[in-house]
Amino acid sequence: AQTVTQSQPEMSVQEAETVTLSCTYDTSESNYYLFWYKQPPSRQMILVIRQEAYKQQNATENRFSVNFQKAAKSFSLKISDSQLGDTAMYFCAFIRGSGGSNYKLTFGKGTLLTVNP
């Protein structure tokens, strides 16, 4: 079974600064995908960024980037130039790659990020 661990229940950052959220995972799979989802107070789950395990290059989406360390099973999210609208709960998630019929997302417990003005 897969597990996803987010060791930082809460973090805060000043507006315009950079913050990094940590995530580690455990799996015996060789083919998988990792995601960061954002859940603001509106409770809508928003997909922030996706990383395929077979890709060595770290994914980037505008101000959001990841540091994917496959051997260490680490998948951190860096938010640059933090904005007030980034305030949300951030969930790290894992899913198995193709070849199986189980497309279950396994989530970490989340990190509550507060961006202060």
Added chain:
Amino acid sequence: SAVISQKPSRDICQRGTSLTIQCQVDSQVTMMFWYRQQPGQSLTLIATANQGSEATYESGFVIDKFPISRPNLTFSTLTVSNMSPEDSSIYLCSVAGQKLNEQFFGPGTRLTVL
């Protein structure tokens, strides 16, 4: 990505009653899922909604408690049956299109059981 809507957005229900939650997508999707998010917790998969056949339930979830329908490629319902206060949660549907490993979520239904 697809536009996903859920009805109702929130409800307050009495113990022992049932509530059906609807999930509608504006385009055909390959897979639909139902997740539960208990207060202050992460998301847990309840089941995969299969079109035209019985849903596939995760360990700890049973059809009698959470019957699911998926009559077509754009619509699914989740019923929470014989509710108790422990069922108070946010229930979210998610969908996957051609990229089966990438899921997008609806806005969620906040359920409170008294």
